[in-house]
Amino acid sequence: MTTEYTGEQLRAAVADAVRAPSLHNTQPWRFRLVDGGIEVSVDPLRGLPATDPTGWGTRIAAGAALFNLRLALAVAGTPATVRLRPYPADPDVVARLVPDVPRRPTPVEQSLYGAISHRFSNRAPFWPDPVPAEARWRLGEAARAEQCWLELVIGTTAVNAVAEVARSAHRVLERDPAYVAERAEWIRSEPAPDGVPAGAGGPQSEPQDLLPQRGFGGRNRAPGRDFEPEPLVAVLGSAGNTSADQILAGQALQRVLLTATDAGLSVSMLSQPIEVPAAREALRMSLGRFGTPQMVMRIGYGQPGRATPRRPVEEVLDLPVASA
Known part of the structure; x- marks a missing residue:
């Protein structure tokens, strides 16, 4: 052993x-x-x-x-x-x-x-094909396997309620100059080992969009390539909101994302409703759930893409430490 x-x-x-x-x-x-x-x-x-x-x-x-x-x-x-x-x-x-x-x-x-x-975050519009029931079940089981819950938001009224919370949070954040400036610092127009390449930012937001998009310098969308009008929206949550709960939620998030990737699905994450405390509480209340929402996701079938760059392994390693 x-x-x-x-x-x-x-x-x-x-x-x-x-x-x-x-x-x-x-x-x-x-x-x-x-x-x-x-x-x-x-x-x-x-x-x-x-x-x-x-x-x-x-x-x-x-x-x-x-x-x-x-x-x-x-x-x-x-x-x-x-x-x-x-x-x-x-x-x-x-x-x-x-x-x-x-x-x-x-x-x-x-x-x-x-x-x-x-696995990669797909910020482009998805195809209209519905996510099958078996895949939806697998996503829920993935969250439960990591001690978290996944709420699939079903029905036009429920989706619109979550979307309104997300748009409201997005407006709050976009009014903060420090927030906007910090995001701009991580947009990469040239090849880099971190940050978000401008080409991976997805198309620019337009007034008819149901869910908000971060301004990562995305390109103008092609004609007829609006975002899907009835997306599958999922909210990942944990029992509490301690630091340990958030680490658990991170593990559950990755398990859900990998499960989606294995099922041929694409996912984009919307953290704006989590970043604004009042919006997070409004989201929790709209779901009628105990616990704390930790991430909102848009799930569906999309065009193939590629993951964003990563730093070399040696840059994130510390030398071995021996106890005294």
Whole structure:
């Protein structure tokens, strides 16, 4: 039985971990070996003070990277036991992973792992094809497997209610000059290992759009390429809203995203209703759910695309640390 992870295992798993999503593709995570265990930390130097003043988005991103890390280790036959927020005195460390009993990966783990390199945020309009019931069930099961819930918003009235909350939150955020300026700092017109390429920003928003789009410098849309009038909207939530709940939600988010990718679906994320506290509460009330909404998603079938760039693995690794 493996009692310690090695530097080679760390590097291999981190190459998959960094494929996780993050606000503005800031990639706010770090990884290191400590006494044979792998620690996942947030990178405070990559925070977004105007967009994410509480660190919610950073912890969601770290949780998503943690799920990819778990998956990579499991598929390699070296699954991990995970402890969230292991050091109360060091809240930047979101998780510590130590080797569990070696085993063969499950078919589900293999399928989700295979989706990591194909997952990307699709901000373009989707096709009108409905998402089948079986795929919807799989998405809900993915959230439940990570101790979270996924509410599929069904019916024109319900979708319109969520859309109004999202548009209202978007208007609030767009009135904040610091928020707008911070987003502009992460738009990339030239090749870069982080940030959002202008070409991946999706088409420019237009008044008839049901759901708001962030202004990532997107292109004008082709004639007849309006966004779908009846999108499948899903809200991911957790039981509470502590830091640990947000890390759990990040893991659930990534599992849902990979499940969608494995089913041939495209997803775009709308975090505006989560970033504005009053909008988040309005969203929760409109759903009639206990717990805390953590992400809104638009799900459907879309044109193939590609993931945004990632920093080299060596840039997010810290040297091994030995205990005194």
